[in-house]
Amino acid sequence: MKQEEKSTLSKEKILNAAGEVFAQKGFDVATMQDIMEKCGLSKGAIYHHFKSKEEIMQALGDRMFFENNPFDEVRKRTDLNGLQKIRELLKINQSDTERNKINMQAIPILKDPHILTTALEANRKFLTPLWFELLEEGKRDGSINTEYEKELSELLPLINFWLIPSIFPATSEEISHKFHFIIDMLAKAGLPLLEDDELKSSAEKFINDILPK
Numbered sequence: 754m755k756q757e758e759k760s761t762l763s764k765e766k767i768l769n770a771a772g773e774v775f776a777q778k779g780f781d782v783a784t785m786q787d788i789m790e791k792c793g794l795s796k797g798a799i800y801h802h803f804k805s806k807e808e809i810m811q812a813l814g815d816r817m818f819f820e821n822n823p824f825d826e827v828r829k830r831t832d833l834n835g836l837q838k839i840r841e842l843l844k845i846n847q848s849d850t851e852r853n854k855i856n857m858q859a860i861p862i863l864k865d866p867h868i869l870t871t872a873l874e875a876n877r878k879f880l881t882p883l884w885f886e887l888l889e890e891g892k893r894d895g896s897i898n899t900e901y902e903k904e905l906s907e908l909l910p911l912i913n914f915w916l917i918p919s920i921f922p923a924t925s926e927e928i929s930h931k932f933h934f935i936i937d938m939l940a941k942a943g944l945p946l947l948e949d950d951e952l953k954s955s956a957e958k959f960i961n962d963i964l965p966k
Contacts, residue, residue, distance in 0.1 A: 763798055766794065767792050767798075770788050770792030780810060781861070785799065811871065835893070839888075839944070880910040884906040885902060888944075899943025899944060900943070901942050
């Protein structure tokens with residue numbers, strides 16, 4: 754087996770083990786030692802790939818997104834227009850329990866400036882082009898009426914960060930107010946996301962999940 758293949762397998766083994774440890778103990782309680790014991794690799798092998806459990810959590814989130822990319826799923830739907838695809842995308846994303854659990858556990862680590870910067874860059878690099886593609890499709894089929902598709906494609910990946918209280922401290926009432934502001938702002942920019950009850954319920958559940966307990 755080539756060295757590159759061995760390295761990939763080791764990385765996957767670490768991520769699989771970490772996912773189990775985080776699920777069992779919770780991110781805050783879990784340690785690198787727990788992950789090392791679970792995957793059966795040496796300390797050096799783990800630190801060769803990841804400098805901290807925060808980096809492992811981030812890599813887990815990235816892997817889950819690319820393995821179950823909701824953009825790929827809605828792209829195939831010929832029965833939906835551009836706006837409907839965006840609404841369906843959000844529903845799929847919010848109904849992914851495993852991914853949401855990882856995302857909720859990852860919220861505290863975004864206090865780390867390095868982790869936050871890396872996450873912002875990844876969203877800009879990967880999500881902005883995907884949002885732009887759907888917005889352009891909506892403009893072409895007439896379901897989205899906006900002159901701000903470029904700006905919206907850059908803004909949408911950032912909204913979650915603005916709502917996270919560990920990044921922008923806020924009370925429950927303030928976060929709820931931000932949520933309503935976002936929906937109103939997007940609608941006025943030509944992207945009415947919350948016109949059906951199912952999506953609204955899903956979005957409000959997400960907001961409730963990130964509110965300070």
